[in-house]
Amino acid sequence: MSIFGQALRAACATALLLSTTAADAQDWKARIPVIRIGILGGENAADRLTNYACWKDKLEAHFNVPVELFPAADYAGVIQGLLAGQLDIANAFSPNSYASIVSQDPDAVEAVATQRQTDGSLGYYSVIIARKDSGLKTVADLKGKTLAFADPNSTSGYLYPSFELKAQGYDPATFFAKTGFAGGHEQGVVAVLNKQYDAAATWSSAIGDESKGYSSGNLAKMVQKGALNMKDIVILWKSSLIPNGPELVRKALPADFKAEYAKVLFDLPKSDKTCFDAIEGGDFADFAPIPAGFYDTVIRMRQEQDAGRRKS
Template identity: 30%
Template sequence: MAWRLRGLSSRFLFLISVLMLLAVGVLKAETRPQNPASISLATYPFGDAASIHQAFSPLAQYLETRLGVRVNLIVTRDYAELARRLDEGTVDLAWIGSANYVSTFDSERSPQYIATYRERSKESGEVHAFYRAVILALASSGYSGLTDLQGKRFGFTDPDSTSGHAYPRMMLEQQQIDPEQFFSDTYFLGTHRSVIEALLAGSVHAGAVSDGTYYTAMAEYPGQLQVLAWSDPIPLDAIVAAFDLSPDTVAQVRQALLDIGSGDHPVNLAIQQNLAWPAAGFEQRSAEFYLPLKRALAGSAVEP
């Protein structure tokens, strides 16, 4: 009886195991339809939701036209929700910041790279898919390099900022400078603009900002600022696809984005007008383009 019971129990367990494996198999086999009725384009609220909608609606409409399916624009509550939904596959396409993008590299369901957003430099007119961080001081300070900043007060923008913290910290460390030891005090000032204002107010002796902020400040305060160091290129935002979006759709989206070009395309104009970004189309790089950024962020212990 005990044997029988044991035998029955073994058969039962076997049956359960087979059913479970089948269920997993069914789940694993559940993939996105090749020709979906609609796809979603998501981003997270880095500005006010209304401006984001107005800025990206032409992009959604453009993709709708190019793909021949309905494209729904979604603005998630925050980046965490966007990341979660990319991972879940409940959004198809996403516009995400570069630091956020590189944070997905280690994920099992890391999104598929499609293209990199480009901007036109206000100063040179050149179109780049990257920008730089700069370390600034007042022109009147007499500093000629980073080493002159020893014992001085230094301002970063935000602990989570790529160009205002991660890259500058990497630049300093490349020169064997530990900010906590090297400077008398380091401060986080929140915004790039705050670093400029604090510099001008004399609250910090040097600070780190993005090159766009520097150019704007130079126009506003000509001759008052000097650059002590430039960073390596920092990739701009990435347009990615959910891990399970079909390669054909990814290819179609990529081509559509590349076709926008750097001119007065409605997609560029809408972004320029609503977000004041100097949008100039998209270009195809690769995931490797973002690796230096990943290293920089890892070095600064930044949690994007």
């Protein structure tokens, strides 16, 4: 073949590739006329919408399609939205909620990344807090007292404290006078401050400046917006390290969209650290790939919990 023929063939191939790429882009835009983001509970809806406003703007500017935010009343709302294909994305997802989705439909979602703490770790903790003026100092002091869990699908607000307290000899079913669900992490802490419960389970990085509620987590968010003074509470108990939650996308979304979304996501800590911290709930280093088997323990706990519910 002549040099001219080779050049013509290459040009045709390039044109075909460009037209295919453009067609693919148009294809996913036809299939995704709007990007729908589910926001887990844990704090009031107004604060969640405020925290996610910057992320909404970035995604709209990058993909040139509208973005809608859905702050569900509880964790189950986002779980069901993803399973039903009514939501496309969920950020800073609960590991327990992820385990719930996987147990119901392994092909519903993909875990794109997880958060890396400022100390390099990939985990956080469940903590049980009480009012400092209550005189309570350890979890043993809670015998016959009341405990607020956050949400049945919360990892730190229910799954881990339920399992680990029982293993340590503090079975929630018999050790406490009463347990209940506050409706979210912030609500649980507020219930303690208002003396509606003696203690509450919530989440924290447990690293960094204690007076600021540590580097990330519900306590940090509440301190930042003036809803909590750390001098008013005491931490009675801390769990083992919990794997940080996944950043999720619906698996059925077009592959080219998911790949581009992952690029935007991983770039966020560098391009806009303030926005990154806002949607993730505190001061994190960046995103990290998810190690193999990262959520196996959480999934096993969830399966055991569900099996126990079916028996009761």
